[in-house]
Amino acid sequence: MKIAVLGGGNGCYAAVADLAEAGHQVRFWRRNYRDFGPVAERGALILRDSKGEREVRPDRITDDIGEAVDGAALIVAPLPAFAQADLAERLAPHLTDDQVIFLPPGTFGSYAMLAALRAKGCNAAIMIAETGTLPWLARKRDAGTVAITTRASRLPTGVVPARRSEEALKVVAEAFPNAIEPVEDGLSGALMNAGPIIHPPLILMNAGPIEHFDRWDIHNEGTQLSIRRVHGALDGERIAIRERLGYAPPHFPLADHYETSNWMYGHLAHDRLVDSGDWHETLDFESHRYMREDIAMGLALLVSLGEWSGTPCPVAAGLLSIASAVTGEDLRANGRTVETLGLADYSPADLKAMLAEGP
The missing domain is CATH 3.40.50.720 (NAD(P)-binding Rossmann-like Domain)
Structure with missing residues (x-):
């Protein structure tokens, strides 16, 4: 091909x-x-x-x-x-x-x-x-x-x-x-995108070590129990939005990435990621794609979809607010959202009908 x-x-x-x-x-x-x-x-x-x-x-x-x-x-x-x-x-x-x-x-x-x-x-x-x-x-x-x-x-x-x-x-x-x-x-x-679920807690809750140490692996030292709990709560909001919009399981819960072989990368993916050493990387909060893509685009989209569909997402909204404070920008206003995409006036049924035919 x-x-x-x-x-x-x-x-x-x-x-x-x-x-x-x-x-x-x-x-x-x-x-x-x-x-x-x-x-x-x-x-x-x-x-x-x-x-x-x-x-x-x-x-x-x-x-x-x-x-x-x-x-x-x-x-x-x-x-x-x-x-x-x-x-x-x-x-x-x-x-x-x-x-x-x-x-x-x-x-x-x-x-x-x-x-x-x-x-x-x-x-x-x-x-x-x-x-x-x-x-x-x-x-x-x-x-x-x-x-x-x-x-x-x-x-x-x-x-x-x-x-x-x-x-x-x-x-x-x-x-x-x-x-x-x-x-x-x-x-x-x-709404299967893993980046806005994995990366915002990892970079925002590890901001001090990231800025202080020369090397800090957010997937190793930075993945602790408290952060995993935030991952779980944030992922629960993603799944709740999927369910509110009528999307069927499987929802690919992030916990499967860490605990089972059922997720997108299969068996021991997280362990292989850590063992490779390739994720010891410099992380600039202004420019790194974890901030510019996963938060300013992905997390902003998730928060706006929650508000638009009437699905509470306090963890996503809180992380987005913290990221806005870190960058000095209103990422909710300026990111990828139902408003900036021109979709705020659609009902869920109308949106699905448009997605079936294309814009």
Whole structure:
């Protein structure tokens, strides 16, 4: 299958490595060709995982987005949610009927990007799918090397327009066999997003150690019983919103990530993450994606959905308020919300009907 992978982050490199190694024709795009560095020089990147280290070659490396997506059945865009508007503007002139864009995860980008594409004059009959997490626990070791700690075995995925879900997910499943689990629509997929549940308590409740120590692993030293309790309460609010909106189980409770093999990454995923050492990272509260994506986009969306649907979410609202104090910004007013998406006047039934047909 012809696949375009867009972006230069950890998930993008993991996507190129796995999909090219699986035999797909992968085109790798970044905005600036120089940013490819050694990947462009070699025409390949280095993949490290449990099988060892080897070189993987995409079909094409380019900074021409039209070239990247031309003829691609699947466009994989593991970019942060705050980059989706810019990506939509770049993609708008180049998309054609029946292409599938896959956002892992999307933070309701399945709707936001499609609305942005329509606003830019793109009328192609495309489908946008989003899931609850990256298909990989991965980190770039350097400019040319990606390390994959583990791969997702369950990816709950929703589509906008939902009426084309079966068609879209057949394409996505060809790239991620035996992992895709259909959910009702793009909002259901967005409400599976694990980032706004895992990361806000980990960074806000560990703010002192993060700023004080040279090295502080929020997934190891920073994951203590009190924080796990906050995780549980916050995740309970997410699930309550899903239930209020009529979305069916399984809801993929976060506790399964820590306690069972039933979650998205399967057996011992948290232990593997900690053991890898790849999550000892510098965390700047102003710019890090845990703040800019998981809180300003994802947690703001969760709080607004709770208010809009009449579902109390005091833990989510409290964490969002603390994050606003940390950044000096009103993240509830300025983040991704039902208001900023133009959806505040919809009823739940009207919203689901629109998501079925697309904006």
